[in-house]
Amino acid sequence: MATTTPTTIAVPLWRAAHGRTGDKGNRSNISLIAWAPEFYPLLITQITEAVVARAFAHRRPSRVQRFELPQLHAMNFVLDDVLDGGVNDALNLDSHGKALAFLLLDLDITVPEALAGHLVGAEPDSFPPEPWRHA
Numbered sequence: 001m002a003t004t005t006p007t008t009i010a011v012p013l014w015r016a017a018h019g020r021t022g023d024k025g026n027r028s029n030i031s032l033i034a035w036a037p038e039f040y041p042l043l044i045t046q047i048t049e050a051v052v053a054r055a056f057a058h059r060r061p062s063r064v065q066r067f068e069l070p071q072l073h074a075m076n077f078v079l080d081d082v083l084d085g086g087v088n089d090a091l092n093l094d095s096h097g098k099a100l101a102f103l104l105l106d107l108d109i110t111v112p113e114a115l116a117g118h119l120v121g122a123e124p125d126s127f128p129p130e131p132w133r134h135a
Contacts, residue, residue: 007113015119016109017043019101026083028100033074036118039111040073046109052077055107056100059083077104 016039020031032047034040053064059082067076
């Protein structure tokens with residue numbers, strides 16, 4: 001008897017998670033929080049330190065660290081040396097790390113089709129999600 005593998009779909013990360021970003025000096029801190037607990041294992045497997053380092057390669061991070069927060073279905077990435085020296089040293093106009101979560105949330109992830117109903121943005125009224133409605 002042949003086994004079947006579940007069908008998967010590729011979606012932008014923002015449909016499965018949201019993010020918060022902060023900065024301190026030349027370090028950016030990006031939190032990634034699953035919209036639904038079911039997405040957390042997918043985030044752990046697919047959004048690794050190496051994936052984040054590649055996504056931010058143009059900013060030349062000297063180190064990327066991931067800290068897992070399973071009770072919150074979240075993770076926190078710390079990227080060193082990505083803010084052009086920090087707010088006071090950078091020559092560009094926006095050296096804050098505040099918008100960097102959007103770069104991360106633009107990545108694609110693969111989600112089992114069975115979880116498609118938990119993705120945000122699938123229906124016009126589904127964003128932002130209402131967490132109390134998740135079964």
